[in-house]
Each structure stands twice: as C-alpha cells, then as structure tokens.
Amino acid sequence: MTPNVSVLDGSLYFTISLIFVALSFMGYLVFLFIGNKAISKISFGFLITSFIIQTFAFIIRWIYAYKIGIDTPPLVDLYDSLVFFAYVIIFGFILLRIFYDFDALGFIITFVALLALVFASFSPMAVSAIEPTIPALQSYWLLYHIIALFLSYGAFAASFGLGILYLIKSGKESKPALTQPAQNGGGQQIKIKKQSKFLSLLPPPKIIEEAIYKVIVFGVVFLTAGIAIGAAWADSAWGGYWSWDPKETWSLITWLTYMLFIHARLTKGWGGKKMAWIAVIGFAVVIFCYLGVDLIIPGLHSYATPGSNPIL
Amino acid sequence: MKMFSKLNNFFSSVKLAIFLFIAIAAIAMIGTFINQGNTINQYKKIFGPAAYHILYRLGFLNIYDSWYFIGLAALLIVNLVFASANIFPQTLKAVFGPFPSFKETLDKKTPKGVFETLESKKTAEEIKKNLNLKFGKPFVKKQGDNGGSTELYYSKNSVFRFSPFIAHLSVIIIIVGVLLNFKYGFRSYTNIKVGEKTNVSYLLKNQKPVKLPFVIRLDKYQTKYYPDRIPKAYISTISIIKNHVTVLTKNMEVNHPVTYDGITIYQASYGHYKPTKVIVRILSLNLKNPAYRKYINAAIGKSYPAGVGGISFSFIPYKHPKKGRLPFYLNIIKNDKKNAVKKVRFHILPDKNLKEPMIFAKYKHMVFLYTGIAQVKTYYYSGMEISKNKYVSLVWIGCIILIVSMFFAFFFNQAQTWVRLTEAEGGKKTIIEIISVPKKKFESFYKRFNKNIADIKKELGG
Numbered sequence: 001m002t003p004n005v006s007v008l009d010g011s012l013y014f015t016i017s018l019i020f021v022a023l024s025f026m027g028y029l030v031f032l033f034i035g036n037k038a039i040s041k042i043s044f045g046f047l048i049t050s051f052i053i054q055t056f057a058f059i060i061r062w063i064y065a066y067k068i069g070i071d072t073p074p075l076v077d078l079y080d081s082l083v084f085f086a087y088v089i090i091f092g093f094i095l096l097r098i099f100y101d102f103d104a105l106g107f108i109i110t111f112v113a114l115l116a117l118v119f120a121s122f123s124p125m126a127v128s129a130i131e132p133t134i135p136a137l138q139s140y141w142l143l144y145h146i147i148a149l150f151l152s153y154g155a156f157a158a159s160f161g162l163g164i165l166y167l168i169k170s171g172k173e174s175k176p177a178l179t180q181p182a183q184n185g186g187g188q189q190i191k192i193k194k195q196s197k198f199l200s201l202l203p204p205p206k207i208i209e210e211a212i213y214k215v216i217v218f219g220v221v222f223l224t225a226g227i228a229i230g231a232a233w234a235d236s237a238w239g240g241y242w243s244w245d246p247k248e249t250w251s252l253i254t255w256l257t258y259m260l261f262i263h264a265r266l267t268k269g270w271g272g273k274k275m276a277w278i279a280v281i282g283f284a285v286v287i288f289c290y291l292g293v294d295l296i297i298p299g300l301h302s303y304a305t306p307g308s309n310p311i312l
Numbered sequence: 313m314k315m316f317s318k319l320n321n322f323f324s325s326v327k328l329a330i331f332l333f334i335a336i337a338a339i340a341m342i343g344t345f346i347n348q349g350n351t352i353n354q355y356k357k358i359f360g361p362a363a364y365h366i367l368y369r370l371g372f373l374n375i376y377d378s379w380y381f382i383g384l385a386a387l388l389i390v391n392l393v394f395a396s397a398n399i400f401p402q403t404l405k406a407v408f409g410p411f412p413s414f415k416e417t418l419d420k421k422t423p424k425g426v427f428e429t430l431e432s433k434k435t436a437e438e439i440k441k442n443l444n445l446k447f448g449k450p451f452v453k454k455q456g457d458n459g460g461s462t463e464l465y466y467s468k469n470s471v472f473r474f475s476p477f478i479a480h481l482s483v484i485i486i487i488v489g490v491l492l493n494f495k496y497g498f499r500s501y502t503n504i505k506v507g508e509k510t511n512v513s514y515l516l517k518n519q520k521p522v523k524l525p526f527v528i529r530l531d532k533y534q535t536k537y538y539p540d541r542i543p544k545a546y547i548s549t550i551s552i553i554k555n556h557v558t559v560l561t562k563n564m565e566v567n568h569p570v571t572y573d574g575i576t577i578y579q580a581s582y583g584h585y586k587p588t589k590v591i592v593r594i595l596s597l598n599l600k601n602p603a604y605r606k607y608i609n610a611a612i613g614k615s616y617p618a619g620v621g622g623i624s625f626s627f628i629p630y631k632h633p634k635k636g637r638l639p640f641y642l643n644i645i646k647n648d649k650k651n652a653v654k655k656v657r658f659h660i661l662p663d664k665n666l667k668e669p670m671i672f673a674k675y676k677h678m679v680f681l682y683t684g685i686a687q688v689k690t691y692y693y694s695g696m697e698i699s700k701n702k703y704v705s706l707v708w709i710g711c712i713i714l715i716v717s718m719f720f721a722f723f724f725n726q727a728q729t730w731v732r733l734t735e736a737e738g739g740k741k742t743i744i745e746i747i748s749v750p751k752k753k754f755e756s757f758y759k760r761f762n763k764n765i766a767d768i769k770k771e772l773g774g
C-alpha cells in the first residue's frame with residue numbers, strides 16, 4: 001500500500017493540528033466565561049500538542065520537497081505561507097505565555113491561528129500540493145525574507161490581541177472610575193465591585209500597554225529586517241531593490257504605521273487607548289498587506305494565483 | 313533668534329514626523345490603487361479622458377516620482393536632521409554628564425520618576441555596598457554641599473541612549489542613498505537575439521534609449537525544465553565586449569545577475585521571434601521515370617532546380633492561408649522563360665492506411681510529395697534588465713545600522729538613579745533617599761524598583 005500524498009507531504013498533519021487548535025480555541029473561550037484555571041491549562045496543552053504536530057509536519061514537508069527535487073524550502077505559496085503564519089503566532093503565544101501570565105490572550109491568538117489554518121486547508125485558493133519553485137524564487141534570500149516577515153506578522157497578531165484586551169479592559173474600567181473620586185491615580189488600583197470574571201482575569205492595563213509596546217517593537221525589528229532582506233533579494237534577482245510593487249508599497253505602509261506607533265508615544269496626549277487602537281489598526285494593515293494585496297492588486301508577489309510566474 | 317527657535321521647534325517636532333508618516337503612507341496607498349506606468353491610451357480607456365486629465369494633473373499616474381512625494385521624503389530628512397540635532401546634546405549629557413544633583417532631580421519632579429526614603433542604623437559606607445549590589449557601580453560619587461551627606465549616581469544602559477540617534481542617522485543614510493540612486497542611476501531593459509550584440513538599452517520609465525559603456529553579446533540561451541516541464545532555470549550566456557575585446561563571458565540566471573563596471577545585468581525574460589525560416593522536405597518524383605526520386609530541402613521563398621523537365625520551383629506562402637490547406641503553394645518557373653510561372657496548389661489526400669494524409673502537388677509528369685518540415689529556425693532572445701545602482705551600498709549600510717540600533721533602542725531601557733545618604737541623630741542613623749527615573753515608563757521598571765527597595769530594606773534590617 002502506498003501512502004497517500006497528504007501523508008507524504010505533511011498536509012494531513014496540518015489538518016490534524018487544526019483540530020487541536022480548534023479544541024484549544026474552544027477551551028480558551030469557555031475559560032473566558034468561567035475563569036477555571038484548569039481549563040486554560042488544558043487549552044494550552046492542546047496548543048502545545050498542535051505546535052508539536054506542526055513542527056513534525058514542517059519537517060516531513062521539507063524532506064518531501066527535497067526528495068521530489070525542490071531544493072528550496074516549501075514556503076512560497078499561499079498554503080505554505082498560511083500554515084507557517086499559524087505556526088509562528090502559536091509559537092509567539094507559547095513564548096508570551098511562558099513569560100507573562102496572559103491566558104486571556106489565548107482565545108484571540110488561537111482564533112487567528114485557526115482562521116489561517118482553516119483558510120489553508122479548505123479554501124480552493126490554497127493548494128497543499130508542493131509545486132516546483134520557479135527560478136525567481138530559488139534563492140535563500142527567500143527563506144530569510146519569509147521567516148523575518150512572518151515573525152513580525154506573528155508579533156503584530158499578538159499586539160492586535162493585546163490591543164483588544166486593553167480596549168476591553170480600559171473601556172469597562174474607565175466608566176465606573178468617573179463616578180468615584182480618582183484619589184489613587186493609577187487606573188489599575190480602582191476596585192470595581194461587580195467586575196466580570198473575564199475582566200478580572202485580564203492583567204492591569206499598564207501591563208498590557210507595556211506588552212503591546214514590546215511585542216510591537218519586536219515585530220518592527222523583524223519587519224524592517226524582512227523588508228531589507230526583500231530589497232536585497234530584489235536587487236540580486238530583479239534589477240532593482242525597490243520597484244513600488246503593491247506588496248512592497250504596502251509593507252512600507254505597514255512599517256510607517258508602526259513607526260507612527262513608536263513616535264506617537266513620545267507626544268503628549270497619545271495615551272494607552274490611542275496606542276491600543278494603533279495596534280489594532282496596524283494589524284488590519286498587516287493583513288491587507290499579507291492577503292488583501294494579493295486578492296485585490298496583482299503584482300510580483302501574488303500568492304493568490306497558484307503557480308503564477310512573478311517575472312517570466 | 314525667536315524666529316529660529318520657532319522654526320527649530322517646527323522642524324524637529326514629533327508632530328511633523330507623525331504628519332509625514334501619515335502623508336507618505338497615504339500617497340503610497342493611492343499609488344497601489346491606480347496602476348502606475350501604463351500608457352496614456354490605457355489610462356484614457358480605464359478612466360475616460362476627463363478623469364485621466366485630472367489624475368494626470370495631480371501626478372497620480374506617476375506618483376512615486378512626483379514632486380510632492382519626493383518633497384515629503386526631503387522634508388522627512390529635514391525633520392530627522394533637526395530632531396537628531398536636538399536630541400544629541402541631551403543624549404550626550406545623559407551619557408557623559410554633567411549629571412544633575414539629587415536636589416535638582418527631586419525638584420524637577422519628573423512624572424516618570426519614583427522616590428523612596430529609607431532609614432538604617434548602618435553607616436553610609438556599609439549601605440553603599442548594599443546599594444551597589446542592586447544598582448551597579450555608582451557612576452559618580454560626590455560629597456554633598458550641605459555637609460554630612462553623600463550623593464551617589466547610578467546609571468544603567470546609558471550608552472544605549474545613543475541608539476535612537478543612530479537609528480535616525482541610518483534612516484538619513486538610506487534616504488540619501490535612495491535619492492542619489494534616483495538621480496544618478498537608471499533601470500532599463502533590452503532584448504538581445506542569440507548571437508547578436510547591442511550597447512543600447514531602454515529606460516523602464518519612458519523607453520528612452522541609454523548608451524551603455526560596453527557591448528553585450530548573447531552567446532547562448534537555454535531553458536532548463538523540471539521533469540514535468542515546469543521551468544527550472546533560464547540561463548543566458550553573455551559576453552561583455554569593451555573596445556572590441558571580450559572582457560567577460562558568464563552565465564546569467566534569474567537570481568544570479570552579472571555585474572560589470574558598476575552596471576548589473578539581470579535575466580528578466582526570454583522569448584522567440586516568429587519563425588523566419590522554415591525548411592520543407594520534398595520528395596520529387598518523375599512519373600515517366602519511376603526510378604527517379606530526389607529529396608530536396610527547400611527553404612520557403614527560395615527557388616530550386618527540379619532536376620528534370622527544365623524547371624525550377626519555389627514555395628511561396630499564401631497571403632491569406634485557408635484552413636485545411638498548406639500555408640504555401642508551389643511556384644513553377646520554366647528555366648528558359650523566366651516570366652512563365654504557374655501556381656500549383658498542394659492537394660491533401662486522406663489515406664486510410666497511413667496515419668498522415670498524403671500531400672502532393674502535380675505539375676505535368678512531375679509530382680512533389682510534401683514529407684514534412686525539415687527545420688524551423690526561430691530566434692531566441694533574452695530579455696535583460698540593465699541597471700545602475702551605484703549608491704545601493706549606502707542603502708544596505710543604512711539598513712544594517714538601522715536594524716541593530718533599533719534593537720538596542722527598543723530592548724534596553726535606560727535608568728538613572730540618584731541616592732542621597734544623610735547622617736542623622738549624630739551618626740546613629742542614616743537616611744537613605746532614592747530617586748529612580750527610567751527612560752521608558754514601563755510597569756516592569758517600577759516592579760523591579762519596588763522589589764529592589766524591598767530587598768534593600770530587608771538587608772539593612774529596618
């Protein structure tokens with residue numbers, strides 16, 4: 001009996017990992033409402049399991065690609081890029097979870113990862129078969145380019161989740177604070193009698209705020225590196241380091257959005273809430289740059305047309 | 313003076329920076345929704361002539377070269393230069409001093425700072441040891457002027473205060489590099505047939521020719537395939553000829569350009585021109601003499617002697633070839649009378665026994681049997697992008713510095729700590745006052761500060 005292609009190329013394992021991510025997402029959702037710590041631990045367990053399965057799947061997939069004569073890693077088409085995106089944000093959350101106590105973030109991260117995996121597995125646009133790499137993409141620059149960008153996308157996804165948590169937390173807390181005399185200044189010290197389970201699970205806004213900054217600047221470093229590597233690659237493959245291709249342009253717009261975030265902090269009046277909004281909007285720009293550009297504007301980088309030929 | 317300070321405030325303000333980030337992003341966005349670099353006719357078709365004129369006037373059709381886009385980039389440089397010039401003295405002072413005294417810092421009441429007072433029965437010297445464990449080596453020791461008190465100054469990560477300054481400098485380097493390339497470099501393309509050479513290339517933006525300082529010859533072109541016919545590599549072998557001497561012969565592939573004399577040549581596309589030479593294979597038979605048979609390879613348009621009957625023939629392509637017919641006919645020329653010509657068309661006779669139909673033309677007792685195409689000669693060409701990016705290394709240097717300096721700017725929070733130790737109750741007690749000011753107002757900083765204070769309290773025993 002010869003094994004099915006989906007076993008050989010690892011795509012079956014990605015689909016299996018999807019089930020674990022889905023379980024994890026449901027667990028985190030339940031956790032939000034009942035706040036049972038055990039549930040969040042189980043959800044985290046599911047997530048770790050899915051991460052291990054995905055790691056395994058990537059290794060199998062790379063070996064398989066190598067066997068069928070493709071010597072660059074399978075990261076270039078929409079399917080691969082989506083599963084890699086899910087992988088990176090799960091990895092990021094696992095790290096964040098180890099260093100901070102951010103269980104409440106779980107449901108957003110698993111939701112984004114789940115969306116990416118579902119899109120990869122079931123959308124007709126994402127094809128799991130490994131296609132030979134066309135000449136333009138046969139470069140190790142590509143590997144570093146994609147890894148750097150996806151690390152940054154992952155960080156921005158996390159900052160998006162944190163931004164939403166911040167908005168929920170500060171939105172709910174600032175209302176009762178108006179009726180109380182704010183003697184003790186810092187928002188997090190205000191005790192609210194009827195605080196929902198969910199809110200009480202969230203870390204204080206100031207901690208979320210710091211986490212947003214740290215996660216975003218991590219993303220910005222990798223975004224900058226990713227764009228620079230892309231430019232270096234274009235310089236060695238296309239004839240110019242920058243051609244105002246829509247994807248390039250949108251990556252610059254994304255970069256400027258986060259530069260705005262970094263600098264807006266320095267001016268008075270751009271407090272936590274505005275920053276949280278920039279984190280949320282920034283991620284919308286990232287998603288547009290990553291998927292929207294391909295769906296709406298064709299260019300050198302199109303993921304949306306499988307097997308499309310960027311330059312020839 | 314006042315005027316200058318106003319201008320300085322404006323050009324160094326972060327508000328201007330924010331405006332520029334938004335403006336540049338917005339213009340760049342417009343450029344992705346309106347296709348850049350189409351021809352005028354294409355634009356007129358897409359938008360209609362009236363809208364085309366408006367868009368043209370606004371510079372939206374070539375937005376990244378527009379004066380306002382470049383103007384914004386220039387303004388960004390000005391903004392960066394002013395901001396850096398203003399940050400620099402502050403940074404120098406924060407790193408090398410002179411540092412403000414304890415009292416000055418206390419009076420300033422920076423909102424970021426934290427203040428704590430402790431008491432201990434230990435002497436100042438002993439306390440110093442405990443503090444040094446927590447805050448590192450004191451940067452400056454000085455005897456306070458109000459007698460009896462010692463002041464200590466600690467600074468953590470202070471060198472990294474330079475990182476934002478260096479980050480801004482690197483952005484200036486990048487933009488300057490880009491603008492220099494824009495002014496002194498070019499991007500162009502040219503197609504070269506296999507075996508031919510050229511020293512002219514055409515600018516991508518306006519198709520104007522540029523003369524290269526050398527000649528490029530395409531020696532060979534080859535496409536390599538994966539087993540399932542998907543292209544694996546496009547390889548051109550090119551030679552660079554300078555002053556009639558071949559100075560370089562190299563294979564050029566996608567991702568592996570050839571650089572010579574500061575000019576880089578890239579494999580960009582390939583293709584072939586329409587077949588210009590077809591050679592057909594003909595079997596000439598003589599019905600009167602069955603033993604006579606002769607294969608002739610005949611190029612289209614040329615005339616050949618038939619060998620018998622005193623005639624020559626040629627194949628002429630039809631101007632409007634019809635379906636189900638060969639695209640050329642036989643032109644018979646009598647050798648003695650040049651003008652007596654006769655057009656003979658080929659018949660196609662389906663043959664049940666043979667797979668291929670029989671194709672023949674008959675003239676008197678001669679039969680010309682068409683046996684297929686012997687050779688189709690097409691000309692491959694290689695499309696090359698030829699560009700000159702002399703200042704590109706500035707861009708790379710800037711990028712590397714930017715990434716490294718960002719890393720240090722983001723992940724190292726500088727903290728300054730002032731400590732004043734004052735003897736009280738005739739030397740029995742020491743009052744310890746601590747002010748700590750972080751560069752970035754992080755919750756983690758305050759947590760760590762509180763923990764340090766708690767530890768010190770414990771160690772000093774109340």
Ligand code: HEM
Pocket residue numbers: 259262263266323324325326327329388391392395399476477479480483717718721722
């Ligand atoms: C366009 C690219 C720019 C980049 C890549 C950049 C980068 C940076 C970085 C990495 C920091 C440190 C932020 C932190 O530690 O959180 C910073 C701070 C700063 N930036 Fe920029 N910046 C840019 C443009 C500008 C412009 C146009 C201005 C004009 C006012 C500006 C003004 C400042 C100021 C005042 C600081 C604070 C400096 C300090 O804390 O010592 N930046 N910038």
